[in-house]
Amino acid sequence: MKKAAPYITGILVVIILTLLAYRSAPRRSPDDPLPLRGGNERDNRAIGEIDLEKLYPGLVLRSAKGPEKIVALTFDDGPDRVYTPKVLDILKEKGVKATFFLIGSRVEEDPEIAKRIADEGHAIGNHTYSHPKLTKASPLLAEELRKTREALEKLGLGDNGFFRPPYGAAEPSLVEQAADLGYRVAMWSVDSLDWRGLSKTEVVRNVEGYVQPGSVILQHSAGGPGEDLSGSVLAVAEIIDILTAQGYRFVTLPEMFPASEKCTEPK
Ligand SMILES: [Zn+2]
DSSP, X not given: OTTHHHHHHHHHHHHHHHHHHHHHSOOOOTTSOOOOTTOOHHHHOOOOSSOHHHHSBTTEESOOOSSOOEEEEEEEEEOOSSSHHHHHHHHHHHTOOOEEEEOHHHHHHOXXXXXXXXXXXXXXXXXXXXXOOOOSOOXXXXXXXXXXXXXXXXXXXXXXXEEOOGGGOOOHHHHHHHHHTTOEEEOXXXXXXXXXXXXXXXXXXXXXXXXXXXXXXXXXXXOSTTOOOHHHXXXXXXXXXXXXXXXXXXXXXXXXXXXXXXXXXOO
């Protein structure tokens, strides 16, 4: 028994230290975004080399084809309480409808903001539940899409059958699995690169000049921990003004890619 005493003392010390460390761990403020499972955008950005749009016409969507001067604003990674409401304020003021690719865990965290997005006439797409980096087909994808769809359904909302892969990372097997699950993969054709914490001027510059009839523009309405999107938010109003002056009309992705085009045969 005497020999066991130091061990018991040691174990008690470890337990006490663990409890103390847990108590002093920093708490997340309600304004901080939920961490992204796959890490922040800047750590993971990888656009596939393969032209998936050509391989899967009608299933992988990057832009609308045709001469009509339409353009779609899309915002990823929301909802949050910091940037998403500001983006919504600007869109409301300008009378423009956009598409938001929401993360399911964040929908559960900020259901009121998710509802506001739909109430104000914007479209919602599925951006997974925890934002993992998934390039290939995986049982996790089905789970991630289902959990987000359920989080939206609880609020009486839907995802329109649009899925945008986190980090734009996608390979053929992932596209095929998403299609089997009833989703079209919504990519983009104009990247604002706003996740780099760019200024308003830089974000506007990355968009203006690259837009063509049918472009899908990518911005974010929330970031990973520590990401600053204030420049991107400020750019929204200017992008709308510039493109409106050029004769563009803003549409949501369900308007740009109606469901009847879903089964387009390869050309
Ligand atoms: Zn994302």
